Amino acid sequence: MYAQLQKTALCGFCVNPQTHVHARIVKLAGGPNRCVGRVELYDKGQWGAVCGDSWDMFDAAVVCQELNCGIAHNITTTPKYGHGTGPVWTDQIDCRGQESILSVCPRSSFSNNTCNINSVAGVTCTGDPTLRLVNGTDRCSGRVEVLYNGLWGTVCDNGWDIKDVDVVCRAKNCGSAQKAKSSAFFGVGQGPIWLADVNCFGNESSLSHCGLIFFERSDCGHSEDAGVVCSASIRLANGTDRCSGRVEVYHDDQWLPALNFNWGINEATVVCREMNCGDAVQFSGSSSQVEELRGYKVSCTGTESSLTQCTLTEYVRTSSDHMNDASVVCSGGNCTLFTLSDVLLFTGTLKLSGGPNRCVGRVELFENGRWGTTCGDSLNMNNAAVVCRHLNCGMLHKITTTPLYGTGTGQVWTEDYVCNGWEFTMSQCAVRPSRARTCNMNSIAGVICTDGLTVRLVNGNDQCSGRVEVRYGEVWGTVCDTDWTMNKAQVVCELLDCGHAVSVPGGAHFHQGTGPVMEATDSCFTNTTSLDKCSAKSLRTSTSQIRLVNGASECSGRVEIFHKGQWGTVCDDDWGTPDAMVVCRQLGCGHAIYAHSSSRFGRGSGPIWLDDVMCGGEELFLTHCHHNGFGKNNCGHDEDAGVTCVGRLHKPRITLSPASEVNWGDRVEITCTIATAQSGGTFVLGKSQDSFQLERNAENGAATFLLPKVDFSQAGSYFSFS
Known part of the structure; x- marks a missing residue:
């Protein structure tokens, strides 16, 4: 693992304290619901993440079964769901997949009890098997039924609303909540009525977390069975309400983001129509950090009733892509702001103070007409993650609970904010008064977001x-x-x-x-x-310099670069056209004509700064190409490299004979003409895709190049200069 890190990473090798895990309690944290997230075990009085180095589907199967979350769908071994704040348990867990709980699986300690800082075990389970939707039109609509004491029963529609539907949709891995149905809309059920007076905030991961009592209600009948309609194929994430956010599509049994590639009004219109959210107000790329490289390029006509009726092309983004996720704001939501930038930058009730910039500092909230600091006892990683997202400050980096950024002068708020960590603004988190109603004077909530770092x-x-x-x-x-x-x-x-x-x-x-x-x-x-x-x-801006010496113009000559206060040359080992292309581009001299070797423009003096230069041809600077390092060479100045670029030479007009279309085996004449040419001189015919070049002396301002019998090797784009 260490050798692999040396090849692929800049930093990230971290040594953790020795830990041996005994009796355990397991949970999934940092995910959208209780059946998805990083694996955490409770041992010795604290929760800690599990190292992902040996984590596999057999281990995940046991976790899903123990948590009553169905079967394992997939695993992750990266910090997709965060690192957590406790220790990292480094024991190697070796389940066979048939165990009922994780604690009975065989385990052994790694020899050095260490774990890569970015190796974190994560699991996605299929979902809560104690909840089902019946008689719907698809997998995400129907009568809500729950399993209790071995019997399936229904839910009474007393108090049933869209927040309760939010919880059901999330638990069933469906899209956004669309409608709360009452009066047995999906038909009357049978058996007991297990739940009534459901009152969810909307951010719970299960109906069982909504403060419910399980019993059979005598004042409800099956004519009052509750139902839901969730989007089966689309959801909006991290928005300010159900009608705004990042667009995610369910296709081929997986949720993936829609990509901001030719994303426009047609696509946004279909999203808002499918979500029953009115008209598209804004459509753009999401500012949130890209977490999933895969996604869908979407192309709609604007008349489709569902995004899945549009053309969906799965695409895997690379590190060179600058393509973020697509997002929308629809008119049907409760948001009164009219631009996406307003939504993302709205900070009227929250700010960070006392830090070096707006993304670092103590947490201050504006309540009851005044600003006040937040008690550090109320701060956790989930709340802090939402603070950073609310302020459009990137991801959470660190929290503090000491007066590192001052104590402030106003009220100290002691309320507890209950966030899952996925909310877009603090206003989406539940609030409950602190039981103590007091706060240690040295306990001040502080947050450092990634966009506030140096x-x-x-x-x-x-x-x-x-x-x-x-x-x-x-x-x-x-x-x-x-x-x-x-x-x-x-x-x-x-x-x-x-x-x-x-x-x-x-x-x-x-x-x-x-x-x-x-x-x-x-x-x-x-x-x-x-x-x-x-x-x-x-900070001092780099003034890296390059020049051409002893050539006929500023665009030809011996290549020299300025390093450590001194001009030096470049060795011609492996010197070729791609290297010359980079030099010419860096100097603003157009195409490369020749890559010269053997000190064609005379021997230089001073150090030979670069050797074994290997460019791809697309680099902006010669020093960005692969080389041995500054000053490392086995060359003499008789091997100094040079280039000739097109520069500001006159560009001739090119004509083709016998016709513009050329067939295999044809005799082709390419004539270069320039009206301002003097008698004599030389024309050069080059090919953009390779190093092909021909020279002809000019006669009366023109030169003709003959290709006696063309074949496919001569296909391409040609240019000429004089």
Whole structure:
């Protein structure tokens, strides 16, 4: 595992305390309901996550059975459902899949009792088998029935509303709640009426969590059986109400996000129609962090009644894609805001104060006409995650319960906010008064969100690997790989709580970023404090330079780069057209014509900075290509590399004879003509896709190139210059 990390990750190797698990209680946490999430065990008085290094479907099957959650559907071994806040149990669990509870499965300790910080066991079970929908038109509608004491019974419609339907839809892995049905809309049931006066907040994972009493009601009849209509194929997640949010589609037995690829009014109209939510008000990409790389490209005409009637194409995003999830705001919801940006940035009742920016600080709420801090006893990871989402500040990084960001001067609110962690705003969480009604004066809730950090990692395999980006004011910029070292990477890993740095790949290994390029100076990357200070005021922009020397123009010559205050050359080992293309593009000199070797433009002086350069041709800077490292070479200046670019040369007109369509075996003449050409001179015919080039002397401002018998190898796009 350690060797694999060295190849793929920047940081993330973490050593955890030795722990041996004995008697256990199991739960799934961090998921949308009690049957989905990371696996946590209760031992020695605390809950802790299970290491995912040896986790498999046999172990998951036992968990689902123990939790009465049906059968295991799939597993995860990444922090998809978070890391949790307790210890990580590192025992290797080895179930056969037939055990009734996890605690009877054989287990053995790993030899070093360690676990990769990003290896977390997770399970998705098929759902609560004690709840079913009967007589509906699809799997997500029907009369609600629950299993109790071995008998199926119905639910009375007294007090039955859309919040109760929300809970049922979530428990059955269906889409958004659409309608609460009463008066035995789906026919009268049989047997006992188990539940009545259901009163859910809407964020519970099961009807059994809604404060219900199980008994057979004498004042309800089966003519009052409750029913639900959930969307079977679509749901809106993380919205401010049921008619807004990120669009997710159920297709081929899986929920996947709709992608913001040609997402427009037609697609949004179908979503709002299917959700019974009126007209589409806004349609755009979601600002939430991409968690699922797979998704559906959707194309609708706008007349479909369901999104599944549109063309759905499954697509797997790569780290180079800048394609987020699609979202909508429909008019039928309770939201009175009219733009998606207003919805995402609404912060009228919540703010973070006392920190370096708006995404870090103590939690303050505006209630009863005044601002006040929140007691630290009321803060947990779920609540804090919603705070970050509410403020459009990315994901949760860390919580604090001390006056790290001051105590404030107003009221101290002691209410408990009950969040599951998936809500989009704090207003969607339940509120209950604190039993104590008092708060320790040194217990202050504080939150650090990822968008408030000085540094972040982008396009990595997990949250502890990726391209390093540093905040400079309100702008994010990348870090130049010149002078980038393991010690400097360690500062980044420490700031992100990602353990030890294990690899420092350069050359845009995690793809090229945007914005300014910062220098990795020793003074800024000494420790986390110095990096914070530099981010605030003194990060230096990289001024990496390149030039061509001894050529006929500024677009031809010996390649030299400026490094550590000194100009130096590039060795011609493996030097070719893709490398020359990058140089020409970096200098704004158009296409590469030649990649020269053997000091074609004379020997240089000073250091030979680069050797064994291997570009793909698409890089923006020569130093982003693969090379041995600055100053590492086995060359002399008789091997200095050079290039000739098109530059600002005149571009001739190209004509083709005998016709614009060419057949196999035809004799083809390509004529290049330029009106301003002087007598003499040379024309060059090149091919965009490869290194093919022909030269002809100009006669009367033109030159003709003959291809006597064309074949498929000569297909392509041609250009000419003089």
